Amino acid sequence: QTVLTQPPSVSGAPGQRVTISCTGSSSNIGAGYDVHWYQQVPGAAPKLVIYAHSNRASGVPDRFSASKSGTSASLAITGLQAEDEADFYCQSYDSSLSGYVFGTGTKVIVL
């Protein structure tokens, strides 16, 4: 079942800012579990972007930032570039399921 909900897609012109939401519940994000973000370009494996709410992975530009509030988290990309076009997934832990859960995924489209 869907545990973490993300918008199917977000879009923006080069240089603009886009945000991706990740909505959970009291058994995952709302329970205080960490949220992490991954980027996946078509045909490739996912790559870590943000870990533990707001820490950028090695090599990730500071155009990427993330935050968390209540039962939701969000990823922001500023100064959007063509290379940012990819699918993004949030990930957390769910105490009801006793396992890791992923968001439904969001396709970032650079216009």
Next chain:
Amino acid sequence: EVQLVESGGGLVQPGGSLRLSCEASGFSFSSYAMSWVRQAPGKGLEWVSAISGGGSSTFYADSVKGRFTVSRDTSKTTLYLQMNSLRAEDTAVYYCATNRGSVQRVSPSNWLDPWGQGTLVTVSS
């Protein structure tokens, strides 16, 4: 360089079995828990299983519990996923990944980094 290389995927009939392998290099294999994550064609990511660094603790998603078994061989720095009673809905690319954020144990706070390139499992008659 940290590297994970999966193998063992292929075409299998419903009800059949398959064993996936994930060979790790470039880091202290036994110091980290590991996970398997799958992605059905055109779909999102689904966590499948995790195992502690020493191999004594294992965890499974409800969708595979009782059918899949995760294990690891420290001497070969290799992670395994034994998949039995396969179903059409198990068709997916299977990725292995390293659990980060804790030493050896599978923790709710873990993130996954890096990931292998994935191996495709197709369950079809």
